[in-house]
Amino acid sequence: MTATDNRECRRALATWLQGMGLSASGLTxxxxxxxxxxxxxxATAQGTRVVMDASDDPGSVAPFVRVRALMDAAGLHVPAIHAADPERGFCLLEDLGEESFLQVFRQKGADTAMEAAIQALVRWQSFELADALPPYNGERLYAELDLFAVWYVQRHLGVQPTPGWWQCWREGCERLVHSALAQPRVGVHRDFMARNLIKSRPSPGVIDFQDALIGPVTYDLASLLRDAFFSWPERQEQYWIQRxxxxxxxxxxxxxxxxxxxxxxxxxxxxxxxxxxxxxLAHRDGKPAYIxxxxxxxxxxxxxxxxxDALKPLAGLIAALPSPAGAR
Structure with missing residues (x-):
């Protein structure tokens, strides 16, 4: 987004807030x-609120509202929606708090937080969704794996795979996708990790759920235990798996x-x-911190x-790739 675009978005957001008697001057x-x-x-007279500006992707607001209602019905603590403008991509939300579970995990109190996270996950997975969400199907799973080959291997590492590499890659992908599709299916948050769980009352508050689907039962557990920004020692991970x-x-x-x-x-x-x-994110969107x-x-x-044994060729394929350090 250009600086001009950003200013226009801020003006549109300010106008929307003013229509509710709120001043954008206090936005942080x-x-x-x-x-x-x-x-x-x-800050408002009724307490702090969170303002979501999805004007770059207004189509994400309707799924956010829909999934929020489902999770609320399942008994999860999700932010109340005080106002929404799906056409422009704006939402005024309950403020669940400032401390994520990632911060909690890095300090004391991780055990209590993990127990709460697992309880919330089980509550979500045991909620009957029928066809209320789209399926996490093979097409989506394969498309996600393609991101690794295209953006990480080719774009980030600068590797041009051989026909043999592609054959091995496809065979490995088929095994992973077949395993996923064979699992029992439940509601899947799709990013049920520490940064999206907020220390609140009741805890956790759950955010960033608009991409939820119906899919493999182990997906959200994998997200929780093998986090993008925090790793559990093996012994603790095994304990939480059993719990x-x-x-x-x-x-x-x-x-x-x-x-x-x-x-x-x-x-x-x-x-x-x-x-x-x-x-x-690094090469297309100018956000290099994640990589x-x-x-x-x-x-x-x-x-x-x-x-x-079935994944040894795939493991070898990945192990043989250049180190990400110094990748272009």
Whole structure:
């Protein structure tokens, strides 16, 4: 977005707020997401509010409103919508708080926060959605994997794969997608990670849920346990996996046979996708900070693919890629 475009968006947002008797002069920028949405905190007579400016992608507001209603019905703490203009991409939201679970995990209190996160996840997964959300189908899963090959391998690393590389890549992708599609299907937040969980009352507050789908049961657990910005020691991760499985079983949520493999392969699909997204953010959108976490994702992948004979060729393919350090 150009400086002129940004000024025009701010003027349109200010006009919208003024129509509700609010002044844009008190807007304070807060951390946005990897998409085109911008967020501000605003003091009002009724308390602080969060202003969402999705004017670059107004089409995301309607899904946000729809998924918010579903999660609220499921018993999750999601922000109340005080006002919305889907056509222009503006929302005035409840302020759930300033402290994310990422901050909590890095300090004391991680155990309490993780228990709350797992309870919220089980509550969401046990909610009957029927066809209320689109399916997380094979087409979407393959398209996400393509991001890794196009944006990370070719654009970020500058590697031009051989026909043999592409063949091995496609075979690995087929195995990951087949595993994902074979899992029981539940509501999937699609970015159920620490930065999108807010310390609040009740906790957690859940945000950034507009891309939710109905899909593989292990997806959100993989997002929570193998975070883009925080890694659990293996022993703690195994403890939380068992806690999740016990709570899921008690709630009647079906889990796949071979749960460990299903979780590893689902996490691998997600991490390949996210590496592609982070590379695209760096090279297309001018947001290079995200790709700095590429080594964390490569470490995750090395662990997730290890020990599975069917994925040894894919693991070798990834291990043979140049280091992300110094990539163009």
């Amino acid at each position: 920028g807060i951390a946005g997401d990897a998409g085109g949405r911008r967020y501000y905190r605003l 999740y499985r016990a709570r899921a079983a008690a709630a009647g949520i079906p889990l796949p046979d071979g749960f460990t493999q299903a979780l590893d392969w689902m996490a691998a699909q997600r991490h390949l996708k996210v590496l592609g997204i982070f590379a695209r 700095a976490d590429a080594p964390r994702f490569l470490d995750y992948l090395a662990t997730e693919l290890a020990g599975y």
